[in-house]
Amino acid sequence: MAKRHKSEVIAISAEKYRERYYLYRVYEKDGNFTLIEVNNPLRFDEKAIDVQYEINPFRSEKSEKWSIIEYMESTN
Numbered sequence: 001m002a003k004r005h006k007s008e009v010i011a012i013s014a015e016k017y018r019e020r021y022y023l024y025r026v027y028e029k030d031g032n033f034t035l036i037e038v039n040n041p042l043r044f045d046e047k048a049i050d051v052q053y054e055i056n057p058f059r060s061e062k063s064e065k066w067s068i069i070e071y072m073e074s075t076n
Contacts, residue, residue, distance in 0.1 A: 018042055
């Protein structure tokens with residue numbers, strides 16, 4: 001059996017379970033959170049479609065890896 005691409009599995013799941021399938025995003029601005037939800041994403045508006053490309057930086061030889069450390073200045 002051929003291995004399915006992740007996006008194919010999501011599309012098949014969205015079709016099979018359309019009444020229970022949701023896409024959502026959570027945004028934070030100034031400590032306030034907003035959740036935007038789309039139920040049954042296969043029933044979309046044409047104006048909501050944007051072509052997007054997924055680039056996996058872990059598969060690129062041109063990627064750079066950075067280590068990030070959180071620093072909090074003392075208020076004392």
